[in-house]
Amino acid sequence: MSGPQRGFSTRAVHVAAPIGVGQQPSSVPVYQTSTWRASSTAELGAILAHEQAGYSYGRGYGNPTVDAFEQAMADLEGTTAAMAFSSGMSAIHAVATVIARSGDSIVASNRLYGGTYSLFVHVLPRYGIEVRLVDISDEDAVRQALEGARALYVETIANPLLTVADLESLAVCCAESGVESVVDNTLASPYLCNPAASGFGWVIHSATKYIGGHSDLIGGAVCTDAGRAARLRSLALDQGGAMPPFEAWLCLRGLATLAVRMERHCASAAALAEALSPHPRLAAVRYPGLPGHSDRDLAERQLRGFGGMLALEHAGGDAGAARFCDSLELAWLAVSLGGAHTLVSHPASSTHRQLDAAARAEAGLPEGLVRVSVGLEDVSDLIADLTQALDRS
Numbered sequence: 001m002s003g004p005q006r007g008f009s010t011r012a013v014h015v016a017a018p019i020g021v022g023q024q025p026s027s028v029p030v031y032q033t034s035t036w037r038a039s040s041t042a043e044l045g046a047i048l049a050h051e052q053a054g055y056s057y058g059r060g061y062g063n064p065t066v067d068a069f070e071q072a073m074a075d076l077e078g079t080t081a082a083m084a085f086s087s088g089m090s091a092i093h094a095v096a097t098v099i100a101r102s103g104d105s106i107v108a109s110n111r112l113y114g115g116t117y118s119l120f121v122h123v124l125p126r127y128g129i130e131v132r133l134v135d136i137s138d139e140d141a142v143r144q145a146l147e148g149a150r151a152l153y154v155e156t157i158a159n160p161l162l163t164v165a166d167l168e169s170l171a172v173c174c175a176e177s178g179v180e181s182v183v184d185n186t187l188a189s190p191y192l193c194n195p196a197a198s199g200f201g202w203v204i205h206s207a208t209k210y211i212g213g214h215s216d217l218i219g220g221a222v223c224t225d226a227g228r229a230a231r232l233r234s235l236a237l238d239q240g241g242a243m244p245p246f247e248a249w250l251c252l253r254g255l256a257t258l259a260v261r262m263e264r265h266c267a268s269a270a271a272l273a274e275a276l277s278p279h280p281r282l283a284a285v286r287y288p289g290l291p292g293h294s295d296r297d298l299a300e301r302q303l304r305g306f307g308g309m310l311a312l313e314h315a316g317g318d319a320g321a322a323r324f325c326d327s328l329e330l331a332w333l334a335v336s337l338g339g340a341h342t343l344v345s346h347p348a349s350s351t352h353r354q355l356d357a358a359a360r361a362e363a364g365l366p367e368g369l370v371r372v373s374v375g376l377e378d379v380s381d382l383i384a385d386l387t388q389a390l391d392r393s
């Protein structure tokens with residue numbers, strides 16, 4: 001291709017070619033390419049029509065780096081297939097719209113991540129899809145709501161109050177009602193819980209959080225069986241929102257250390273919960289591993305650990321919570337979770353600032369709530385920082 005008869009510009013475009021190495025590298029290479037060269041018109045047509053294996057175009061038709069991440073996710077969640085997305089929200093949107101169409105309804109937990117709540121309450125109704133919110137700890141209410149619905153949508157550990165869904169019972173309700181079962185497993189990660197083993201048909205992750213693990217990417221994934229994954233992929237090709245190759249590479253790198261990171265997140269969160277519980281400036285510490293937590297037994301049965309998230313209720317209400325957040329010296333005030341840095345957020349002034357006190361109460365958010373994503377720092381330093389901030393609040 002770089003023969004002397006071709007001009008400089010032509011050579012500049014064509015000179016680069018993959019080096020055949022004939023050996024396995026320790027790291028999956030990043031195939032940073034949007035399109036793939038075919039050897040014939042017939043071959044390209046067959047690949048695009050999924051009649052022949054091969055690569056064609058990056059928007060969900062496949063990429064070796066993304067494929068490797070999808071296979072790893074399916075393996076770790078115990079499903080037969082997975083599809084990676086450009087964000088958790090694009091994954092949730094794709095699953096909701098592959099299951100439901102205009103005229104259908106979905107039943108969802110009333111304890112939801114803010115973005116999911118907004119998608120369900122503000123966006124899906126524009127497509128003619130109705131979403132009904134229920135208290136998923138009330139099995140009779142769930143069964144009643146599921147009549148005529150297409151799906152149930154829940155979160156394994158709900159953000160930000162850390163309530164735990166009874167996945168086994170809910171999967172039975174879904175099977176008996178003949179509806180699809182969908183779970184957002186982000187806060188548990190595949191290390192703490194595999195909802196497919198409890199009978200859930202669709203397991204969604206924001207890979208932005210524990211899977212990436214370093215607060216340096218946005219991504220999502222859906223783990224399911226091969227038939228559902230094929231329907232999802234076919235819709236997602238036209239919706240857009242496929243995961244880019246470099247993000248897949250970062251996620252693969254994150255997965256390699258997921259188990260050891262989760263062990264540390266869980267151990268430090270448990271130690272912090274215990275150390276902070278007696279503090280007079282706190283009205284409550286919510287952590288599924290604390291003996292007083294309402295879902296402690298369920299969490300013990302269903303999760304391999306109690307997770308890396310805490311919810312603190314400041315005794316001084318929202319003003320006290322804000323003083324606490326503003327007094328932190330080591331932990332960072334930031335949204336998101338699941339990374340190496342301890343991140344603290346105050347829903348009343350950030351993710352839930354649009355809600356007044358009455359609306360927050362209805363959403364189950366108590367006054368003075370602070371959410372903590374416990375990072376990988378020395379736990380003694382975290383206890384010291386959160387304690388000094390409470391003392392000053």
Ligand SMILES: *Cc1c(COP(=O)(O)O)cnc(C)c1O
Pocket residue numbers: 087088089090113115116155159184186187206207208209218219220
């Ligand atoms: C962050 C988050 C999402 C959304 O994921 P993005 O990657 O930010 O789009 C969905 N569900 C839960 C539980 C989350 O924490």
